[in-house]
Amino acid sequence: MSTASDYLSRLISFDSVSRNSNEPVSDCVAAWLQELNFEVERTTYVDPRGVRKCNLLARRDPIAAQEQTLASGTGGLAYFCHTDTVTADRWTGPGGNPFHAVFENGRIYGRGACDMKGSLAAMLDAAQSISLADQMRPLWIVCTADEEVGFEGAQYLVDHSAAFRDLASLDPVSIIGEPTRLSVIHAHKGIVGMRIRSQGKAAHSSTDMGINANVAMVPMLQTLLEIDEQCRTDETLRNDAFDPPTLTWNFGVSDEMKTVNIVPDHCTAWASMRTMPGVDGREIVERVRRRAEELGLSFDLYSGGDPMHTDRDAPFVKELCELAEPYIGANEPHAVCYATDGCVLGELNRRIVCGPGGIAQAHTSDEFIEIEQLENGVRFYQDAIRHWCC
Incomplete structure (x- = not known):
């Protein structure tokens, strides 16, 4: 029987950085899930760069009372994770290879160890420890692609998965297993991104034959700067459940020009903001769109996502906090600013x-998860499965 550490070592060995296909790691996880008596639905798509990506939606139904479970409309438990990771080009962790797990000082190092292959390893270990004979409600394990680059895998799952339609109809308690040190997060911010592009004409800078693309972009940059100030000071654009309680506007610009004797023929600006429940920033998006049209610039809205919000006083939220108490002490649900x-x-x-x-270890150049956290994650997920599925 594999332990969470065994599972994690194998998961880390796959280079599933978002620019690559996650099919190899998905093949491995699908085989494990089938060994654990899950039925696995696989949905694949090709990303905008022509790379094949894969989602897995696995469901394990109880043997006893299966018909009663499906007829009653009660949910069970669903667990969600992603199998892609951020890049590891500047890895500084021990061993020098981000795709080889290193056990050192009570930690497991490797890209994805914390965000979030460690979480998946903990859930796999937890699921294998629960006897199918004891299970009375469905258990789902869902693994998506491309979370790190805009939730594209999850969106494809929602739009194209028949198994997700079944899951949504039962509306189970759904745990998204991102690193929180087992704190219960009931709300987080969303994200919206924009791109504005100016087109010019390249020429030798000693002539007047070119059109400098930066000229048309400068007024747009002034607008983006004004929005930055608005987001910091406008009381109607705040939600005090978050820290910071603002839309955290961010923007930048580049013409990619590396020499001074060529007139820049294009310039691209970008902007993003972290939306919140009750503060969707829609009027800001429209302001940028209108200003781009006035200046003759192209405008594109990136795929993003809405903020997540669940009532902190919901009974199941309180039950999860109680399940977490043996591992983190007395606790309350709270909101975070990431998505x-x-x-x-x-x-x-x-x-x-x-x-x-912990989120502090995610995306770092020496990413790790503490073995104690991994083992506590196994126990917490075991408790959650027993509570909602047994």
Whole structure:
């Protein structure tokens, strides 16, 4: 029987950085899930760069009382994770290879160890420890692609998966296993991104034959700067449940020009903001769009996601906090400023984020998860499965 550490070592060995296909790691996880008596639906798509990506939606139904479970409309438990990771080009962790797990000083190092292959390893270990004979409600394990680059895998799952339609109809308690050190997150921000592009004409800079693309972009940059100030000071654009309580407007610009004797023929600006429940920033998007049209610039809206919000006083949220208490002490649900696949899972009304590992270790050049956190994650997920499925 594999342990969470065994599972994690193998998961880390796959280079599933978002620019690559996640099919090899998905093949491995699908085989494990089938060994654990899950039925696995696989949905594949080709990303905008022509790379094949894969989602897995696995369901394990109880043997006893299966017909009663399906007829009653009660949910069970669903667990969500992603199998892609951020890049590891500047890895500084021990061993020098981000795709080889290193056990050192009570930690497991490797790209994805914390965000979020460690969480998946903990859930796999937890699922194998629960006897199918004891299970009375469905258990789902869902693995998506491309979470790190805009929740594209989860969105494809929502739009194209027949198995997700079944899951959504039962509306189970749904745990998104991102690293929270097992704190229960009932709300997080969403994200909106924009791109504005100016087109000019390249020429030798000693002539007047070129059109400098930066000239048309400068007024747009002034607008983006004004919006930055608005987001910091406008009381109507705040939600004090978050820290910071603002839309955290961010923007930049580049003409990619590396020499001074060529007139820049294009210039691209970008902007993003972290939306919140009750503060969607729609008027800001429209302001940028209108200004781009006035200046003759192209405007594109990136795929993003809505903020996630679940009532902090919902009974299941309180139950999860109670399940977490043996591992983190007395606790309350809270809100965070990052985003997860929960942004596009709005059909599920009982979403929370909770997983082993800390967000401070995610995306770092020496990413790790503490072995104690991993083991506590196994126990917490075991408790959750027993509570809602047994």
